[in-house]
Amino acid sequence: MSMISNHLPTAELQALDAAHHMHPFTCNSELSQKGARVITRAKGVTLTDSDGHEILDAMAGLWCVNVGYGRDELADVAARQMRELPYYNTFFQTTHVPAIALAQKIAELAPGDLNNVFFAGSGSEANDTNIRMVRHYWAMKNKPSKSIIISRHNAYHGSSVGSGSLGGMSGMHAQGGMPIPDIHHINQPDWWADGGELSPKEFGLQRAQELEKAILDLGEDRVAAFIAEPVQGAGGVIVAPDSYWPEIQRICDKYEILLIADEVICGFGRTGQWFGSETLGIRPDIMTIAKGLSSGYAPIGGSIVSDEVASIISKGEFNHGYTYSGHPVAAAVALENLRILEDENIITHVKDVVAPYLAEKWQALVGHPLVGEAKIVGLMGSIALTPNKETRAPFEAEVGTVGYICRERCFANNLVMRHVGDRMIIAPPLVISTDEIDTLIARARTSLDECHEILKEKGLI
C-alpha cells in the first residue's frame, strides 16, 4: 500500500506531484516550480488545504458540487451500491436498477418531451454522443448531408477530440488537430467585449442572426444542429442579452435545426430552476448533462433526448456506447443527489433566497474602480475588470494578466474565484448561506482592492 497520505508535509506532496502527475489545463513546468495547492478535505462550501487554510470555494470545484461537500448520504449510497452490484454494463440487452431509476427520474425532471437518457461518463463524452446522434438522426431520416453542427467561438463543450471541436476555444484548437470536419463556429453574444456602440438588445439580435446567416451560407440541407450553453460558463460566464435566445429559437424552428442545450453547468439548479433552458426560455431537442447531476461525487454525464429524436435513433442499432454508460455506482449516487436537491428544496433556496441576495451584492461590485460590468444568473456570475468603464477598454497588458493577479489575491484571501482572461467568475455550491455570501463578497472586495494597488504599483493602470 502507498505510504503517501494527508500527513506528509506539503512540500513533500508537492515534490511527488511534480514528479509524476501531469495536470489538466496547466503549464506543468511552471507548476512544478511553484508547487500545487494540496486540498485535503472539504465540508459545505469550505475547502481545507494541507497547510490548514480554510478556503471558501466560490467555484463549487469545477462548477459541480451543487449540494456542497461532505454529504454522508452520497458516500453511504455509493458504498451500498458497490457491495450490491459494483459494475455491470447496459450493452447487449441488459440493464440494472440504478440506471433504470436514474433515467426515469431525469425524464420526470426534464421539461417538455425530453424523456430519454443516453448515459456517459462525463460532459465531454455526452457531447461526443450528441455529435454522433444528431448526424445519425438525419441519416436515418434520409438526409445524410445534414452533418454540420454550428457552435460558437469561446464555447466550452469538453476536451475530447469531438467535444473540443464543438467548443470554440482557440487555444485548444491550436493543439492536436482540432476541430474535426463539419463543425462551424459563429460569434458569441458577449456585449461587453464585442458590442461596440450597439445597445445590448441590438447586439443580441445581431449575434443570433449570425446563426441564420451561417445556415443560409452553408445550406439548410447541410446543417444538423446548433449547440450552445444557456449561459456560457468556462468562456467567462457570458450572459447573452435578452433578445438573443428568442431569436435563436425562432431560427432553429424555422430551418428545422436540432437545438442542443449544453446544460453541463446550468443544469440541476444553478440558474434557480432545474435547467438553464427553463430560465432562458429555450426548447432544446437534446440536453447535455454532467457535473451537478451527481454534484461531482461520481463521474457521470449524459444526453437527455426528445421523444422525436429518440424514436428515430431507436429504429435501428446506434453503434455507440461507453463501458461506464449508466455506471451503477455513479447512477445510484446521482439519484441520491437528485433526492437531496428535491427533498431539501435546494433549488427554491437558490431562486428565492441566495440568488437574489447574491445578485444585489454582486451588482454592487460595479462601484469598485476596477469593475466594469457585473453579470449574474442564479448562482453563476462574472465581473469584467477594466481600466476604463466608459469605453469598456481592455488593459494594455496581455489579456489575462490582470485576471491572474486578481485570482492570486483571491487565493491569498482564502477565496477560490476563477479568472477567464480579465473576467472574474463565481459559481458557488447551491447550499451556500447568506452569511457565507457575505464572506465571499468581503473577500472578493479585499482581493479587488489589493489587485488595484498592485496594478498601480506596476503601472498597469
Ligand code: PMP
Ligand atoms: N460542457 C460544458 C458546458 C462544460 O462546462 C464542461 C466542463 N467544464 C463540459 C461540457 C465537459 O464536461 P467534462 O469535463 O465532464 O467532460
